[in-house]
Amino acid sequence: MSSRDRILGRIRRAVADGAPDPAIPRDYLPVHGTRTPAETADLLAAHLSEYRAKVHRTDEDGLAPLLMRLLAERGARTVLVPPGLPPNWLAGADATRVHDRAASTLYELDAVDSVVTGCALAIAETGTIVLDGGPGQGRRRITLIPDHHICVVRVPDQVVDSVPQALPLLDPTRPLTWISGPSATSDIELDRVEGVHGPRTLEVVLLTGPAE
């Protein structure tokens, strides 16, 4: 008998005692509070900041100059660019663009200073941005290896209030990365230290105005 059959058989015998089969109550809240879109954006900003992400706000006209400034302040000489990133976003940036290619080695990516991406959506109540590899986000590894990640979130289109609101908008067959602040550890005496293996600096740009 295969282990598969053995395990399945044991399970069937184990629950043959008529174990209870509860219905799943879904009376928990779909959202915790009533907010205007502006309040939702404020909450996202507040919660991201609490995790020591740096939050900026701008509009379409201000985006390119802001990204230019953020990269310059960081002293970034190279910036990773996912394939679907709107070209005008980095129109003003001095940093050399490095394109996200399957052929790039990890060591090449490790040498890049910064990465700029969009996101699939953001969740205000938990202070989370979610990437799904869609246009403007690129492969999972490009937001992981460089030490500096700038993520642009369209407000209000891409911001939801809560986790229950977020899941129906996500496609589970895509690789999903949920990010709540920069990489952090609390393993040494429970002191929170930002920056272990992921990017040590996360900057989130809340971009107001409609999608193009």
Place this chain on the structure above:
Amino acid sequence: MTGTFMGMPAFPEAAREAVGDGALRANLRRATHTIRDKRARAVAELADWDRLRAAGKAVKDHTLRHLDRYLLRLEESVTAAGGTVHWAADADEANRIVTGLVLATGHREVVKVKSMATQEIGLNEALEAAGIAAYETDLAELIVQLGHDRPSHILVPAIHRNRAEIRDIFEAEMGSWGLPAPDGLGDDPRELAEAARLHLREKFLRAKVGVCGANFMVAETGTMVVFESEGNGRMCLTLPETLISVVGIEKVVPTFRDLEIFLQTLPRSSTAERMNPYTTMWTGLGPSRGADGDGPSAFHLVLLDNGRTDTLADAVGRQALRCIRCSACLNVCPVYERAGGHAYGSVYPGPIGAILSPQLRGTGSEIDASLPYASTLCGACYEVCPVAIDIPEVLVHLRERVAQGGPVTREGIRVRIRPAHGHTAERAAMRAARLLLDHPGALRAGERLLARARRLRPRRLPGPGRAWTDTRDLPEPPPQPFRDWWARERGGRA
């Protein structure tokens, strides 16, 4: 379960030693109190916490009730998404499967995400025996691995170590595993984390094989979910060519939507955050089938039984399989706080360990027979549990099993176990009590004798009773038996 923890002394001896260690108690007290206060605040933010808790409990119970169906569905979904599913009845089989998969890649190094399941089966030791080096990449697990130590907490495995000890371990050991610690390393957590970053980064960039567990597996979609904070998880799940997940069969949930419950309750219960910094979800090889450099190009899922179906067969004890490994019960437990995780002699310490380990491993060994007693039954663990596991109820149930024996399921077979060794005095006492209570005359005579001889009462009992009076005062017999008092005071009026 195998390996590291076998040969541990039973809980009372191990706990006595730990309680005498002042530094350990101070480290533990500080850590558990910090996290428990933070957790209470994080939970208080959600007005529907009790409803989320009830929903989480129901999802888990429903899944366990139909575990066969959901595992088959999971197998189908993972396979359809380009993954390969393996079934392992016990630790040895799981270790054989993983070792075989690694050897087949031609590589001899793996990077690991922290995983309770792989610790439970002693995977690192099995890989080492096959000439494969397994590198733990979670900072706390790295501290434990470099320190030739054992984890003592589910979430913060090196909770028993303070910063000075960690500095010393890094300085002494990093060099023999790879990049040595920087010169003049201080004991600031920031500096220590930076040293770990440098040490591990070369391993991440080089690794071709990753090994992980999973917090949840979604039957409907085949989606695997790993919660973490440092980014070491993302590294191991993203960069290697081959990814192998070893996951307990109880980690399956029916639908993607069900995650909305646990994404809210797990982080708040474990790290006391609204959300942990990183959560990675992947479904087989994804739509790209790993062809575009986005994640591994081979994915293997090893479904692990190792005592779980036996636990499922116990109507009272099966609720332990609801556990989502948040570790909240450890942080509120007065016994854990003083005794520390090592005393439990298991990868699952604290209250959940006291009910999970004796079920997964059976109560045959001295340590496992002692674990159901490693509690004051204060109930704090039940209050705090995000899936409402009634740990005190299971503890009492397991105590009964240890003391009296009875029917249990071992490796799928219903057997009757004998009372555990060491409970003979208790059983003798119960037999004597039964005899006396069945013979009222003898009881009355005995009580009168006791009342008259009360001045001769010893402070401690001789023989097998001594263990009891080691930690308790022997109660003083009353000046007269209750029955005599009743007969005199109320006898005429009854």
